[in-house]
Amino acid sequence: MYFVPDDTQICGYYECQECGERFLDVKVAPSIVCPYCGEEVDMELGPDEDIPEIKEDAKLLKVIEGEEIERMDGLLSLARTGGDFNWI
Numbered sequence: 001m002y003f004v005p006d007d008t009q010i011c012g013y014y015e016c017q018e019c020g021e022r023f024l025d026v027k028v029a030p031s032i033v034c035p036y037c038g039e040e041v042d043m044e045l046g047p048d049e050d051i052p053e054i055k056e057d058a059k060l061l062k063v064i065e066g067e068e069i070e071r072m073d074g075l076l077s078l079a080r081t082g083g084d085f086n087w088i
Contacts, residue, residue: 003023003024003025003073003076003077004024004025004026004069004073005026008026008069009065009066009069010028010063010064010065010069011024011025011026011028011063011064011069012024012025012026012027012028012029012032012060012062012063012064013060013061013062013063013064013072014032014034014058014059014060014061015058015059015061016034016036016037016038016057016058016059017057017058017059018034018037018038018055018057019034019036019037019057021034021036021037021058022061022076023035023036023058023076024064024069024072024073024076025058028060028063029060030059030060031056031057031058031059031060032056032058032060033054033055033056033057033058034057034058035058037057038055038056038057038058039052
């Protein structure tokens, strides 16, 4: 699979409010950090550095379970590759 590992039983379908990307993720939460435009916070900070703000811009649209995961993963993969079937 393109977005989630094989044999995934439940995942979240997200849309980023900042960049507009839609993606699947094995994490299921109301909002997460976007893997395309968001930055993971580096917790190893020096004494003079401020803690950066975590922006969870990707909002959960739907929880996907079972066989629907493979179908949705395939559709998102086709959209990302521009409809090129040769990778399948």
